Amino acid sequence: MAFKHYDVVRAASPSDLAKRLTQKLKEGWQPFGSPVAITPYTLMQAIAAEGDVVVSGATEPEWYYVIVLAGQSNAMAYGEGLPLPDSYDAPHPRIKQLARRNTVTPGGEVCVFNDIIPADHCLHDVQDMSTINHPRADLSKGQYGCVGQGLHIAKKLLPYIPNNAGILLVPCCRGGSAFTQGTEGTFSESTGASQDSARWGVGKPLYQDLLFRTKAALQKNPKNVLLAICWMQGEFDMTNASYAQQPAAFLAMVQQFRADLAGLAAQCHGGSPASVPWICGDTTYAWKQEHGTQYEVVYGAYKGKESQQIYFVPFMTDGSGVNTPTNNPSEDPDIAGSGYYGSASRTNKNWVSSNRPTHFSSWARRGIIPDRMATAILNVAGRTLAFISGKAPEIKPSPGGDTPSGPSEDASVRTISLLPTAGDAAAQGWSIKNGGIQLSDGVFKITKQSNKAWSLTRPVDDAVSLLTRGGRLSCKFRLSGALTNNQFGLGIYLYTDVALPDVVAMTGTGNPFLMSFFTQTTDGKLNLMHHKKAGNTKLGEFGNYSNDWQTLELVFTAGSATVTPKLNGVAGPAFQVIKDSL
Incomplete structure (x- = not known):
């Protein structure tokens, strides 16, 4: 039996998983293995198909949740393993991106800056990674460039959004970019930030690119909603003597970005740019090992800012404490018998960096990174009426005209939670009495004192x-x-x-x-x-x-x-x- 397509179905309960699987069976899929619990709150079932399948929701989405991707190299397509566009990295008709390059794919269909085009494994970021091909790539099969996590974040969110909606990714990343060093570059409204732009900060070309493209994504359709910004940045600031300036510069940029989006508040999650979460991802173990003090200052500053809708997502290790795999050849080996070739097959002629452990692997960008980023988005922005009811958020007209004034009061939900993905219990506002609570292997474990009743409380x-x-x-x-x-x-x-x-x-x-x-x-x-x-x-x-x-x-x-x-x-x-x- 030769399978041609692979996919996964995710659900929050056994009954929901059964419902989703029933639909997939009608489309020509079949279960591949047994369902597994990938988190205490998520079930996953792999599925496969031998021939062509019917893709549900294949018609163009009526509107989009907009997710912005910004930062430096670990935020974008720097995974060196062979792209797998026929299986793991298969595009989805409801997942799009804003164009930047002149063609959708190298040598493919022509596109124009800020067109809505299909999203794939190598998005249209400020830095073009589409020509850094794996030496074993078959370009006729679309195996060009390197692998990023943007497509996979969207795939993991797709089962939870209304059926008539899609996800529109806005890629704005640039490898090697920083707040405290780097070439500023230039910005044009017809092409965005120039490829040599490598400096973040209020008013810089990279910031103008971020703001201009975010606005463009929302202005494509008044029903579009800005759901989240996925941000991964800080490595190059750690290599500069002025690294301690990064946290303040980042906060200033976030505040200015929100202020500059005030005219589109109606299309922001929660009815305000200040309600749109910034999901800030971690870096690889190599950076922390080499720059331990700087890491605590730069990445530590992303923590504890939940009240500002800024959330840190750890990636350093998996649930067992094992380092998340990088482009280090030993961590992304070839699997020749399966037709997969990892970073191990790349050389200095086609690798993304000579310091291989500084970038997450292709497998990490298909797995732990999108898993945790998508979970964070769902935790802080997904518990709304639109997600829960499966309907588009209501945009209320302003009293004086036709300009939307924001989602109705019922479009957002107050959430009190205790989640393993959000860090330790104390950081989430919980306190324990007559016992202890420990986060271990992705779950909270509570131990009680002898002959006493424990309590875990939050006001x-x-x-x-x-x-x-x-x-x-x-x-x-x-x-x-x-x-x-x-x-x-x-x-x-x-x-x-x-x-x-x-x-x-x-x-x-x-x-x-x-x-x-x-x-x-x-x-x-x-x-x-x-x-x-x-x-x-x-x-x-x-x-x-x-x-x-x-x-x-x-x-x-x-x-x-x-x-x-x-x-x-x-x-x-x-x-x-x-x-x-x-």
Whole structure:
């Protein structure tokens, strides 16, 4: 059996995965191996096809989520391994990019600066990587240039956006660029920043290119929405004596960029340029080993700025603590029997840099980098009505005319989360009592003190909106140890002393308890219980007790005290939360 096409299906639950797989089977695909949990919140199933397949959503998207890619070499196509446009690096008809070069691909269809064209493995960045071909590349098969992560970030987001939408990538990267050194270059509105532009900063040609192309992407369609900026930069600043100036220069540029986009606030995630997240990616282990002090100053400054919608995403190691692979030949070897040739086959005639470990490999740009970047985008910008409902965000006309004034109030959702991808618990605003919490192997592990009940808490300042506007609790957990009947497990509590609006009718006396739930083992089963002073009630069963992962979802109906539980993907009967004096 010779497979011609490969793809993956991602989903947040077994039922969602089954639904997506059913659609793929109709299109001519078949499962390839078994489903795996790539994170505690994401299931993935590889699929393959022997012949031609029907691509769902093959028609042109009606509108786009815009994702800007900016920074230096590790932000762009610097992966030296052989491009695989027939399989791993296959383009998708709903993923596009803004053009920069004169042709879509080398020797291919003619295009003009800022045209919307197909996106592939080697995007149209300021620096042209399309001619740095692998020595074993078959150019007739589209195996030109080097491999970047932009296409793969978009692929991982695609299953979660509305079916009539696409993703429009805006590549603005330049290898070797910095804030504290580098040639400024020039900028033209007809061609963008010149290839020798290598200096970031407010007003610099690279900044003008970033701003001009972002505006162009939004102005293509008034329905387009700026979702995120993916930023990876800092290496060349670390090699300069003025490296400590990079963090302030970066913040000044972000602030100016947001100010310069004020006229397009309606088309920004959350209705404001200040709400659009900057997802700032890490660098390779080699840079930290060689410039440890500088690394902490430059990359450390990306951390702790969540309140400014700036988020750091670590890439240094994988979930097992192993260094993320680079272009070092030993980390990207040839697999001749499979027809793959890595950075090991390149020489000084065609490598991107003589210092091979300073750039992530092609495999890293297909895997860990887009996985974590896409997850970060979903965590901070994906929990909106458009993503959750599968519908386009509503753009409200301004009172005085036809100019959009921004998404409606319901287009954004307040999110409180504890996620392994976002760093340690304390950095996410959580504190633990009578126990310890450790991030290990991509999950949080909690240990309790003997004979004490642990608690993990975080303040919430607008709990009532969960009842007035509706909302959702999603939790994935697993218990350790052998079965002990009638044992308390995980508890989830949320209450407020704020008076409820008239629209929400809630019975009982005391404080409104929006959540007072716990798990308990009974007769070998793991149950979800509703904690009430008048007497606990059983809400449902997870099944037989085990140390396997369990999923809990609670859906709050807007304007009421009604909650619908879903345990391991199975919905149970709705119930009412109450006022209580627990």
